[in-house]
Amino acid sequence: MITRRQLLGGLAVAASAPTARAAVSATSPGAFETEEILCCYAARPDFKKTSALRAPDPLALSATQAIIDLIGMRPVFHVHEADFNNGSVAFAAVRTRERHVVYDAKWFPFEEKGLGWYMVAILAHEIGHHIYGHTNGVGATRHRDELDADRFSGWAVARLGGAEEHALSFAPRLTLAATPSHPARPDRIEAYREG
Ligand SMILES: [Zn+2]
Numbered sequence: 001m002i003t004r005r006q007l008l009g010g011l012a013v014a015a016s017a018p019t020a021r022a023a024v025s026a027t028s029p030g031a032f033e034t035e036e037i038l039c040c041y042a043a044r045p046d047f048k049k050t051s052a053l054r055a056p057d058p059l060a061l062s063a064t065q066a067i068i069d070l071i072g073m074r075p076v077f078h079v080h081e082a083d084f085n086n087g088s089v090a091f092a093a094v095r096t097r098e099r100h101v102v103y104d105a106k107w108f109p110f111e112e113k114g115l116g117w118y119m120v121a122i123l124a125h126e127i128g129h130h131i132y133g134h135t136n137g138v139g140a141t142r143h144r145d146e147l148d149a150d151r152f153s154g155w156a157v158a159r160l161g162g163a164e165e166h167a168l169s170f171a172p173r174l175t176l177a178a179t180p181s182h183p184a185r186p187d188r189i190e191a192y193r194e195g
Contacts, residue, residue, distance in 0.1 A: 032093045060108060080101070092130060120162065121162075121170060132145065142181055153192060
């Protein structure tokens, strides 16, 4: 678990700052279409349920703010919480220039466990897709994009005071072999390390 002091020491401030609030959608964007999804971490969500998104936990917002503060970006992400309960951890989506990050409440139990490094690493991965301006794709391009997002995540965790083990804390759960959407686990671990 990360203390507020560790994560830039300014998370509590970030959560209440007007700029942080700008990253939250007041209302759900409605159901996402498959072609709007840039990346699904671990498993694809049930897209029918993406119409039931809700406002994020303040810690998710603080972590997002801390990550984009690293690169001096103004908050341009909408963060949402969802209950997919199907193994889906998080995903990134883009719709008409609006960029979204959605996480599953089961994998991000903020009230119970606080903010864990694996949560920061996954949010940073999804934010990385947005920063790179990735679009939905397949094959080799898709894999290269995933490694870029992993590398950004490793970089962000390190800048936020995390160690290599923190950046890789979710790695044992990644698919060992490559899939059409994601590279093999060893390649992804290497990218996180590079970051
Ligand atoms: Zn990804």
